[in-house]
Amino acid sequence: MKAYLKILAISLFLISSFDTFAQDANKQQEALDAYQKGEYQYAAGLYEEILSQGQHAYELYYNLGNAYFKQNLFAKSILYYEKALRLKPNDENTLFNLNVARTKTIDKIEPLPELFFKKWWKGLIGIQNTGSWAYTCIILWVFLLASIAVFLAAKTIGIKKIAFSLAIALLALNILSFTLAYKSYQNLTNKNEAIIMSQRLTAKSAPNAGSTDLFVIHEGAKVHITDRMTEWVEIKLDNGSVGWIKTGTFELI
CATH class of the missing domain: 1.10.287 (Helix Hairpins)
Incomplete structure (x- = not known):
């Protein structure tokens, strides 16, 4: 009897998984159709819905990045291009789109020379x-x-x-x-990289609002998180600059 119930449970799980997969495939096609019709906001919403259900794939992140780019939401597009590159490193199309999106942001951070x-x-x-x-x-x-x-x-x-x-x-x-x-x-x-989502942000010398202003960064900038506190994180830019910013001003890649 126990064996029968176990087989039944597995069968129901597989049927449910197949049904979920089919629904996601339909939503992905619907999102792609919406994108091709120029309905970029609707397409982005569908892709976000699929991701919220635990589905993660290069195509989802890449297409979502494109949908946000078409809406001139460049910080969001950068975020999802970065996520796509984690699943498909060195992809030429994603790298090209990411570089184009970065040209639309204010900060042009020059990285330090690398060995x-x-x-x-x-x-x-x-x-x-x-x-x-x-x-x-x-x-x-x-x-x-x-x-x-x-x-x-x-x-x-x-x-x-x-x-x-x-x-x-x-x-x-x-x-x-x-x-x-x-x-x-x-x-x-890696949960130590993020994209700034606030339009304008002042990095502080210490994790409190009364500390010295160090530098200003803008929406779309990529930062590396080096330390965390309850309401603050310490960040490092590619040019070596280090400062503290409030949580809730960025999204993790």
Whole structure:
């Protein structure tokens, strides 16, 4: 009886999941149709509704960014282009649209010079998304086990040497791909980057309104959160500037 109830529960869950997926697919098509008709606000509302139900995909973020861009809501478009890039790093269309959206904002923050190795490492991480790096790890692990099996089963020294060398190379590649997968996952789940949503914001030297004014930032600027308090967060800009701003003035990427 218990087994029957368990199977029934699983079946109902699968049916419910399929129904939800079908509804989301219909809403996505409806949103796409609305966008193509120029109904950008309605399209954005549909995409937001899908996201609120726990659905997350590159296409949703990218299309929502486009819908907000068409409404001249550039901070929102930047936010969702940034979210899209976390799922599909180095995507040329998203990067292009993001750069265009940034030209519409007031702040033109010049980043500090970056070491070549650090820039190269970031580029390597962005070649694939987190899931693809995880699949790469699994495939390399299978080949590693196969090469070990060949080494153990081989009857000649020559084949053993080849299998051993291959196993060492695959082990090194496995460690590298695992590291890249982990770093990609960290980037994906990073909650320390945000986009400013307030039109004009003054960063303070300390987490209180009476402290010294340091610099002004505007809607659409990207910030890195380095510390948190109840009503304040410490931010760092790409140019190295550091200050405190109130919570509720930004949205996390």
